[in-house]
Amino acid sequence: MWTKLQNTPRKRAPRKVAVVDPDRCFGAFACSICQAACPVEDCIVEEKDANDRWVCAVRIDKCIGCGLCVTIGNPTAPGKRDFGCPADYDAIDMVEYGDVVAAVESEVGADAPAESESATA
Ligand code: SF4
Numbered sequence: 641m642w643t644k645l646q647n648t649p650r651k652r653a654p655r656k657v658a659v660v661d662p663d664r665c666f667g668a669f670a671c672s673i674c675q676a677a678c679p680v681e682d683c684i685v686e687e688k689d690a691n692d693r694w695v696c697a698v699r700i701d702k703c704i705g706c707g708l709c710v711t712i713g714n715p716t717a718p719g720k721r722d723f724g725c726p727a728d729y730d731a732i733d734m735v736e737y738g739d740v741v742a743a744v745e746s747e748v749g750a751d752a753p754a755e756s757e758s759a760t761a
């Protein structure tokens with residue numbers, strides 16, 4: 641298990657959260673660089689995509705919007721980082737939090753609690 645700096649509940653939602661495009665993800669377990677980069681415990685999880693392939697997904701109730709998992713050079717992420725998703729895949733973008741919540745809600749139904757859902761594009 642990776643050592644993480646933060647395992648306390650987030651105080652408020654960030655402006656943007658990370659979203660993984662499962663079609664561009666090389667594959668959870670095979671890569672997992674994003675999980676190594678993320679400072680928040682259990683924020684990036686493994687999930688099966690529509691093709692039954694294990695990919696990484698970001699929990700929008702945990703993400704603090706730091707952008708450390710995003711490929712170096714990807715303009716959606718703020719700040720300096722030493723590494724992130726490999727450039728060959730560039731599978732993670734930072735997306736407005738409200739847009740992600742709306743997308744998840746429309747996918748799972750308005751009654752489902754969006755805060756507990758993970759975000760894949
Ligand atoms: S932006 Fe990426 S590294 Fe930062 S908390 Fe969210 S998922 Fe983790």
Ligand code: SF4
Binds near residue numbers: 664674
């Ligand atoms: S770093 Fe990128 S390619 Fe690797 S597992 Fe994470 S999202 Fe997938």
